[in-house]
Amino acid sequence: MSIQKPKGTQDLLPGEIEKWQYIETKARELCQRFNFREIRTPMFEHTELFQRGVGETTDIVEKEMYTFLDKGDRSISLRPEGTAGVVRSYVENKLYGEPDVSKLYYIGPMFRYEQPQAGRYRQFHQFGIEAFGSVDPSLDAEVIALGYTFYKELGLKDVTVEINSVGNPAVRAVYREKIQEFFAPVKDKLCKDCQSRYDRNPMRILDCKVDQKYGEGAPTILEYLDEECRTHFQAVQEYLTAMEIPFRINPRLVRGLDYYTHTAFEYKAAGIGAIDTIGGGGRYNGLVGQIGGTDQPGVGFGLGMERILLVLQAQGVDIPAAKPLDVYLIGLGEAAERECVKLLQNLRLVGLSAEKDYLGRKIKAKMKSADRYNAAYVAILGDDELAKGEITLKTMATGEQETLALSELVQTLRERARQV
Numbered sequence: 001m002s003i004q005k006p007k008g009t010q011d012l013l014p015g016e017i018e019k020w021q022y023i024e025t026k027a028r029e030l031c032q033r034f035n036f037r038e039i040r041t042p043m044f045e046h047t048e049l050f051q052r053g054v055g056e057t058t059d060i061v062e063k064e065m066y067t068f069l070d071k072g073d074r075s076i077s078l079r080p081e082g083t084a085g086v087v088r089s090y091v092e093n094k095l096y097g098e099p100d101v102s103k104l105y106y107i108g109p110m111f112r113y114e115q116p117q118a119g120r121y122r123q124f125h126q127f128g129i130e131a132f133g134s135v136d137p138s139l140d141a142e143v144i145a146l147g148y149t150f151y152k153e154l155g156l157k158d159v160t161v162e163i164n165s166v167g168n169p170a171v172r173a174v175y176r177e178k179i180q181e182f183f184a185p186v187k188d189k190l191c192k193d194c195q196s197r198y199d200r201n202p203m204r205i206l207d208c209k210v211d212q213k214y215g216e217g218a219p220t221i222l223e224y225l226d227e228e229c230r231t232h233f234q235a236v237q238e239y240l241t242a243m244e245i246p247f248r249i250n251p252r253l254v255r256g257l258d259y260y261t262h263t264a265f266e267y268k269a270a271g272i273g274a275i276d277t278i279g280g281g282g283r284y285n286g287l288v289g290q291i292g293g294t295d296q297p298g299v300g301f302g303l304g305m306e307r308i309l310l311v312l313q314a315q316g317v318d319i320p321a322a323k324p325l326d327v328y329l330i331g332l333g334e335a336a337e338r339e340c341v342k343l344l345q346n347l348r349l350v351g352l353s354a355e356k357d358y359l360g361r362k363i364k365a366k367m368k369s370a371d372r373y374n375a376a377y378v379a380i381l382g383d384d385e386l387a388k389g390e391i392t393l394k395t396m397a398t399g400e401q402e403t404l405a406l407s408e409l410v411q412t413l414r415e416r417a418r419q420v
């Protein structure tokens with residue numbers, strides 16, 4: 001039997017990959033406008049990083065990591081998300097020594113051992129940003145704005161932004177007790193996962209689909225925010241309003257990662273079956289210290305690329321497909337074929353996309369290939385034309401044919417491409 005791809009992974013093939021390139025280019029271009037710079041960190045890290053960073057009691061670390069011992073008996077994990085690795089790199093490379101705020105972005109694959117479904121994969125891709133070194137709430141708002149602008153400029157419709165404050169550790173300690181008190185009478189009725197969450201991570205019960213009915217009327221963390229948290233949350237909202245970013249406060253928003261403080265947010269859009277979250281993030285003021293650096297605040301997001309493509313498709317939004325070929329060369333006869341090899345190289349050197357036949361096929365089959373590549377021009381060279389120093393050029397859109405001096409082909413096509 002032939003070997004197939006692992007469950008929950010995808011091959012991104014020509015035809016589809018152009019959409020990815022388009023989205024990635026948009027992400028890079030937007031990051032440049034917002035003054036974020038790219039960082040690339042390893043796809044695997046020491047397991048301990050994620051245990052310390054993402055949190056021992058999160059589903060991600062407890063159940064979803066691809067963890068293995070390498071040949072040196074080190075416990076290694078494929079990264080399930082991007083933040084921990086970027087924080088590790090920020091600390092290791094002492095980026096906090098830079099005088100300014102560090103604004104970083106990344107695009108790449110992440111790995112989680114989850115049950116695959118529409119919009120959920122075991123290898124998926126995130127576009128993420130992380131900004132370190134400032135507690136200014138305008139930075140939270142800027143991060144939220146970047147993600148929102150990204151979706152908007154890609155043409156996604158009806159994206160909503162939900163925000164919450166998850167407080168600081170002191171606030172959370174109080175809230176944790178309140179949540180435990182609230183769920184105590186129904187503790188035995190909760191699902192198995194939530195029974196264990198009750199002691200270790202009770203806020204996560206609010207996020208459980210199975211136990212939703214028991215969560216109704218639960219106290220919200222917003223009721224317990226202290227002055228500092230309230231002021232920060234208020235300021236984030238004011239900045240978002242000033243930037244004309246629409247948002248909704250969702251006091252029940254809890255994220256699946258432990259590192260958040262103050263702002264937590266998610267972007268939602270319909271179109272992928274049961275899943276409606278297309279991206280999320282928040283502030284994480286204690287994480288850098290936890291990973292071992294001098295304590296520096298941070299804020300960022302991760303947006304799922306697959307989910308963006310699924311929503312675009314569901315909404316019928318067209319994004320640019322493969323670029324057509326500028327010119328397809330057809331040589332008829334041995335000498336002409338040889339000349340085409342040279343012409344092809346010269347066309348490519350001046351910046352045009354050019355192709356020829358490599359299978360020794362007849363002219364009809366070659367014309368078909370030109371069509372398949374959506375070529376703007378086909379240049380046909382026969383041995384006798386070659387002897388006369390001429391070449392036939394066909395404009396595919398109109399079917400018009402003309403004869404050019406062979407020596408002028410490259411220049412002529414170059415000029416025409418410039419005029420488009």
Ligand code: HAM
Nearest residue numbers: 081083119120121124278279280281282300301302304
């Ligand atoms: P997250 O909410 O775990 O956050 O993931 C962010 C986004 O990644 C999700 O909203 C979703 O679009 C996508 N995603 C997650 N899991 C899968 C999956 N199995 N298949 C397809 N897409 C998926 C984080 O990862 C944080 N690191 C975000 C962050 C950055 N917070 C601060 N900075």
